[in-house]
Amino acid sequence: MTALGAVLPGSGLLLSGRRIIGGLLLFSFVALVVGAAAFIYVKGPTAAALYLGVRPNLLTALVVAGVVGLVVLAASVIHTAVVNWPSRPQTGKRVLATLFTTLLVVGLIAPAAPAVQYVMIHRDLVGTLFTDSHGRGTEGASPIGSGEDAWRDVPRLNVMLIGSDAYPGRPGIRTDSMIVASIDTRSGDSVLFGVPRNLQNVPLGPSNPLSQIYPEGYNCGRKCLMNEVWNEGDTHKDLFPGDPMPGMTATRLALSEVLGLGIDYGVVIDIQGFSALVDAMGGVDVNVRERIPIGGKVENGRIVPGSINGWIEAGPQHLNGYQAMWFSRSRATTDDFDRMARQRCMVGALVNQVNPGTMLDRYPELAKVAKDHVYTDVPPQHLGAWAELVSRMQQGKIRSLPFTDKIVKVGNPDYDRIRDVVQNAISPQPTEGTPAPSTPTSTSSRTPAEVPSTPTSTSSPSSTGPKQGLVNVKDAC
Structure with missing residues (x-):
């Protein structure tokens, strides 16, 4: 009866003659299980977890209620044991009953400790990472609604993803990895646009305060590269009054002009954070092509002797955080475009190995990395809408298109062509036999640029060359 009462709360008391209290406990337990199952069935497991995850106060209330429920359950188990207690002089049975009941109670209450720990870690992360004090830093952000379809008036969302080279001992921030994720909020399909760090003649646009200093765009030769825009914003922060992140705002507005996309949010992670993230995930499996x-270190076109500290060998490799960082940013023997392709490969490899069970087990480490090394301007009131969007993205496709030298000349970029390529990449895919749509963003009458893609013929690309064009991010390696 005691064991039955632990598995099916109230049943042991009910069968032991305590009908009122046993029936009440059993009814409450069944109602709770049915309600939880209905919630998960209607929303789906991932959406249900996200729904709670972005509502830390509700999650905390549920954990408190769960702890109280466990205490009540433990008390009912003890009461069931007392009701069915062995009569004297069966001392041996009493000892066994006491030990058995104690183990049952410990087994019921023990899981509460890690659950409470995870919730407190999660509350701290959400409260630190998502805060209104960050400030948006953009004009004309998409109006997100509320309710069941918060994205009803926002058909497409664009998010800037920045990898910075900031670390102790190096002044300033250079945005060595710049990706803009454009997400179809209906289907969840996404395209990741990789922007070269060394783009020149960067258009700033009238809404960028830096245009007061550079009215013709960020154009001063090889010193004015796309990855220096952040530092320009920080240097001229007086042009961004009240903005806590002028460098991020300047970069966002510049990328918006480069791609012809309004950017709604930004996320930044530094080098150490990326390395720690990979370690927290248990490393990453990558097919290293060369x-x-x-x-x-390269000086005057030559590698400085002794500056190379080791090698990542070609072939399938399991990389730790440090190795993954160098795989993603090394260019001593290659170039910026090859590095962009490897960064795309790294994104695909990380996406491929994300397993909810494994990630949950490693959540404390992942949360610490996010808290210490990630910055975002996503406000807390938008997290509910984001939970819905992430559920859709789980069902959609993630494709990637880096603007390599096959598409753009960094010294003299054709920004109209870049914007055309972007628009064609995010346009709805045509059905068989239907011409591909074209939506140029410029006012010129020329034919929009075709989206480059990886050849699909039987002749495979070079075993050492990175894949080019628009491809599924999971196949980027």
Whole structure:
């Protein structure tokens, strides 16, 4: 009866003659299980978890209620044991009953400790990472609604993803990895546009305060590259009054002009954070197409002797955080475009290995990385809408298109062509036999640029060359 009462709360008391209290406990337990099952069935497991995850106060209330419920359950188990207690002089049975009941109670209450720990970690992360004090830093952000379809008036959402080279001992921030994720909020399909760090003649646009200093765009030769826009914003922060992140705002507005996309949110992670993230995920499996140096300093076109500290060998490799960082940013023996392709490969590899069970087990480490190394301007009131969007993205496709030298000349970029390529990449895919749509963003009458894609013929690309064009991010390696 005691064991039955632990598995099906109230049943042991009910069968032991305590009908009122046993029936009440059993009814409450069944109602709770049915309600939870209905909630998960209607929303789906992932959406249900996200719904709670972005509502830390509700999650905390449920955990408190759960702890109280466990205490009540433990008390009912003890009461069931007392009701069915062995009579004297069966001392041995009493000892066994006491031990058995104690183990049952401990087994019921023990899981509460890690649950409470996870919730407190999660509350701290959400409260630190998502805060209104960050400020948006953009004009004309998409109006997100509320309720069941918060994205009803926002057909497409664009998010800037920045990897910075900030670390102790190096002044300033250079945005060595710049990706804009454009998400179809209906289907969840996404395209990741990789922007070269060394783009020149960067258009700023009238809404960018830096245009007061550079009215013709960020154009001063090889010193004015796309990855220096952040530092320009920080240097001229007086042009961004009240903005806590002028560098981020300047970069966002510049990328918006480059791609012809209004950017709604920004997310930044630094080098150490990326390395720690990969370690927290247990490393990453990558197919390395060519030998990559760890370290390496180039001066006057030559690698400085002794500056390379090791190598990542070609072939399938399991990389730790440090190795993954160098795989993603090394260019001593290659170039910026090859590095962009490897960054795309790294994104695909990480997406491929995300397993909810494994990630939950590693959540404390992942949360610490996010808290210490990630910055975003997503406000807390938008998290509910984001939970809905992430559910859709789980069902959609994630494709990637880096603007390599096959598409753009960084020294003299054709920004109209870049914007045309972007629009064609995010346009709805045509059905068989239907011409591909074209939506140029410029006012020129020329034919929009075709989206480059990886050849689909039987002749495979070079075993060492990175894939080019628009491809599924899971196949980027």
